[in-house]
Amino acid sequence: MKLRVNAFWxxxxxxxxxxxxxxxxxxxxxxxxALYVILQGTLMAVAWNILGxxxxxxxxxxxxxxxxGAYTSIFLDKYFGHTLPLPVxxxxxxxVCALIGLGVGYLSxxxxxxxxxxATLAMAIVFATLISNxxxxxxxxxxxxxxPETFLWFHSYIQMLFMVMLLLTLGAVAISRNLNFSRLxxxxxxxxxxxxxxxxxxxxxxxxxLISTTLMGALMGVAGAPYPFFVTFVxxxxxxxxxxxxxxxxxxxxxxxxxxIGPVIGxxxxxxxxxxxxxxxxxxxNVLLVGVMLVGFVTLAPQGIVGLAQKYFRRRPR
Amino acid sequence: MSAPVxxxxxxxxxxxxxxxxxxxxxxxxxxxxxGLIGPNGSGKTTLINCISGALFNDEGSIVFxxxxxxxxxxxxxxxxxxxxxxxxPKPFRSMSVLENLRxxxxxxxxxxxxxxxxxxxxxxxxxxxxxxERADENSAGLTQVDMRKLELARALxxxxxxxxxxxxxxxxxxxxxxxxLEILLALNRRGVAVIMIEHIMRAVMRFSERVVVLDAxxxxxxxxxxxxVRNPQVERAxxxx
Numbered sequence: 148m149k150l151r152v153n154a155f156w157x158x159x160x161x162x163x164x165x166x167x168x169x170x171x172x173x174x175x176x177x178x179x180x181a182l183y184v185i186l187q188g189t190l191m192a193v194a195w196n197i198l199g200x201x202x203x204x205x206x207x208x209x210x211x212x213x214x215x216g217a218y219t220s221i222f223l224d225k226y227f228g229h230t231l232p233l234p235v236x237x238x239x240x241x242x243v244c245a246l247i248g249l250g251v252g253y254l255s256x257x258x259x260x261x262x263x264x265x266a267t268l269a270m271a272i273v274f275a276t277l278i279s280n281x282x283x284x285x286x287x288x289x290x291x292x293x294x295p296e297t298f299l300w301f302h303s304y305i306q307m308l309f310m311v312m313l314l315l316t317l318g319a320v321a322i323s324r325n326l327n328f329s330r331l332x333x334x335x336x337x338x339x340x341x342x343x344x345x346x347x348x349x350x351x352x353x354x355x356x357l358i359s360t361t362l363m364g365a366l367m368g369v370a371g372a373p374y375p376f377f378v379t380f381v382x383x384x385x386x387x388x389x390x391x392x393x394x395x396x397x398x399x400x401x402x403x404x405x406x407x408i409g410p411v412i413g414x415x416x417x418x419x420x421x422x423x424x425x426x427x428x429x430x431x432x433n434v435l436l437v438g439v440m441l442v443g444f445v446t447l448a449p450q451g452i453v454g455l456a457q458k459y460f461r462r463r464p465r
Numbered sequence: 466m467s468a469p470v471x472x473x474x475x476x477x478x479x480x481x482x483x484x485x486x487x488x489x490x491x492x493x494x495x496x497x498x499x500g501l502i503g504p505n506g507s508g509k510t511t512l513i514n515c516i517s518g519a520l521f522n523d524e525g526s527i528v529f530x531x532x533x534x535x536x537x538x539x540x541x542x543x544x545x546x547x548x549x550x551x552x553x554p555k556p557f558r559s560m561s562v563l564e565n566l567r568x569x570x571x572x573x574x575x576x577x578x579x580x581x582x583x584x585x586x587x588x589x590x591x592x593x594x595x596x597x598e599r600a601d602e603n604s605a606g607l608t609q610v611d612m613r614k615l616e617l618a619r620a621l622x623x624x625x626x627x628x629x630x631x632x633x634x635x636x637x638x639x640x641x642x643x644x645x646l647e648i649l650l651a652l653n654r655r656g657v658a659v660i661m662i663e664h665i666m667r668a669v670m671r672f673s674e675r676v677v678v679l680d681a682x683x684x685x686x687x688x689x690x691x692x693x694v695r696n697p698q699v700e701r702a703x704x705x706x
Contacts, residue, residue: 330571333560337568340557347517347551349543349573349623405559 155324159317166313170306179309181426183377185418186312187370191391192398192410193319194366199396200404201332202359203339205264208251209395211271212364214386215247216240216371218278221290221381225283229293233311233373240372241365248364252357268392275387289382292375308377315373319366320411326362327407335359336405367395390434394418397441403451412452470495470627470658471516471547476525478511485511486682488525493627493658498649500673500690501662504702507679509662510552513629516660517549518542530626543573548625550616552632552662556604562615563587563600566622573623587622594618594648610641617648628652629660634668642668670694678702 173179191209198204219240223231247270255266279287298307326332334355337345346352375381394417402413417440421433448455469492478486486508493499503509514520516527518539527535534542548569557565566587570578578586591597594614599607604615613633620628630649634642646668653659663669669676670690678686678693680702686693693699 333564333568333571336559337557340559341555343519344551344555344557344619345568346539347519347543347549348569348619349540349575350568351538351540351572 155321159321162317163313166310170301170310174302176303176305179303179305181422183305183309183312185415185422186309186316187374187377188394188398188418189411189414190312190316190319190370191367191395192402192414193316193323193407194363194370195395196399196404196407196410197323197326197366198359198363200399200409201326201335201339202356204256204356204359205261205396206267206363207264207392207396208267208269208271209367210387210389210391211267211274212244212247212367213371213374213391213395214271214278214383215274216244216368217374217381217386218284218371219243219368220372220375221284221292224292224375225290229295233376237311237315237369237372240368242368244368244371245361245365247368248360248362249357251364252360256353256356256360271387271392275383278387279383285382287383289380289385290375292379292381294376294379305377308373311373315369319369320407322362322366323410324407331355331358390437393437397437399451401440401444401451403453403455405450406453409451409453416452468495469493470497470530472526472528473512473516474526474528476512476515476522476527478508478515478520478522484682486515486522486679489679489682489684491677491684493660495658496653496656497658498653498672498674499658499660500669500676501660501679502664502666502669502676502693503679506681507702508682509679510631512679513549513631513660513662516629517547540572543569543623544576546624546626547629548573548620548623548627549629550613550620550631550633552635554612554616556607556612556615556619558603558605560604561601562591562596562604562607562618565604565615565619566590569619569623577624590618590622593651594621595644610637610644613637613645614648617645621652625657627658627660629662631662632664633661634663634665646672 191213195206195209198206220236223236223239251267251270255263258266278284284290294304298304301307334350337348337350338352338355342352398413398417399410400413401417402411403409417437420436424433424436444451471493473489473491476486476489477484489512501509511520515522518537521536526533529542529545529547532545534545557568567583570583570586588597588600591600594617596611596614596618599611607615617630617633634645637645642665649659649661649672661669661672673690676688676690676693677684678699685702686696686699
């Protein structure tokens with residue numbers, strides 16, 4: 148076990164170092180744009196998987212949390228006259244979305260299965276309506292954000308944003324991985340498998356589900372917080388886009404939901420494919436790609452890539 | 466006679482207009498083996514759902530080891546030492562057999578478990594249940610009898626003071642019934658009170674020190690197995706007039 152912990156952290160350090168090297172080697176900002184989008188997708192997928200994969204509650208409202216994270220940044224940036232540093236905005240977005248996660252959990256966790264999913268979708272629509280009618284936030288017309296002029300030692304702002312997102316994503320993966328192997332994670336898995344049996348085994352199901360929704364919300368807020376600085380223009384239609392929510396579901400489904408690495412694999416695979424197709428074919432095809440891959444995996448490999456791999460290794464004698 | 470570990474007083478449970486249980490009084494003494502029988506639909510499972518906390522009763526009280534647990538959620542009752550198995554096995558399907566036992570050890574029995582030796586404790590329970598060879602198998606792929614054993618093993622891993630076994634033997638062969646019976650008796654010898662719900666009369670009569678009979682939501686008889694067998698009311702409940 149000790150060895151595996153070290154291996155994980157070694158990988159994380161290597162990835163951060165690799166990211167830093169990239170910022171020195173690559174000078175075309177497009178690559179960092181593409182990588183940022185892929186990482187943002189990964190972070191969203193990892194966050195979705197904590198509730199959807201580990202706990203078994205399918206959330207269709209991911210875009211709501213993401214957008215609230217983004218709009219928290221916009222609000223604070225505007226209110227404090229562009230003085231707050233990015234980490235503060237990210238922390239604030241995490242806190243706001245954690246609270247929303249807790250609230251949504253408290254209101255809707257009595258609902259099971261598809262009813263819960265619909266409630267989360269409704270939540271996202273409520274927030275979209277709210278933001279669309281809030282003049283200060285730009286309303287339905289959207290809000291512009293000025294990209295700061297300073298970007299530490301990097302060569303461009305997007306490079307810095309890419310490194311920030313890389314660190315955030317690695318942090319989320321580390322949290323998700325720890326959760327997967329922990330006592331808490333086993334409690335969540337018990338809830339997913341059979342809630343009544345879990346309760347009778349002493350698992351405080353309501354409390355654990357609230358922890359799960361809160362953590363999920365916080366991480367999605369974190370994913371959304373730097374988004375305004377990435378696109379410089381945010382409107383409700385793009386921030387609350389169903390595509391954000393669908394990606395957050397599709398990526399873990401393709402990678403495999405029961406294991407922490409599943410959403411990471413799914414997000415890297417699907418996210419990269421989307422980027423490549425957007426550039427080489429068309430940006431419309433990449434929407435189709437998500438649909439086709441999702442249908443393919445749900446019918447042929449419902450446990451995702453991780454499930455396929457586990458099956459393969461189990462069949463071979465150890 | 467020892468003090469009761471569980472006292473159910475005047476318990477009533479309704480589902481809408483239907484009265485599933487009416488003014489039922491049941492007690493279990495410490496270390497006792499109590500059989501709970503009755504025809505289908507007589508309220509046995511509803512009663513143990515109320516005892517374990519899966520359902521809340523409308524009237525009456527439930528006292529466990531001197532504490533009123535009537536309004537306590539199920540997971541807290543499990544922590545106090547009330548464990549149950551399910552009539553239809555409910556394994557945690559994504560987990561191995563061993564991991565299935567980790568859940569009650571890490572939650573229900575957490576305050577009483579050796580935190581560093583959870584796996585050893587789980588293995589000890591599996592060994593006792595004869596499931597040791599299955600430890601690493603996926604729980605969803607077990608045979609019926611092993612699934613029943615896993616149900617009981619998971620209840621045991623919660624380190625209960627009172628075990629409620631809900632038809633752990635239904636559908637099993639005669640030798641498998643004996644196997645489960647032996648496990649329950651061994652458990653009882655270590656001081657755990659057991660409520661056994663069963664349709665297999667041979668098993669209930671051999672196992673129980675005392676039997677309570679429910680019919681249509683009411684307790685119609687209570688006594689030693691020998692008394693119950695001769696009770697005309699019980700005969701009528703099962704066979705009709």
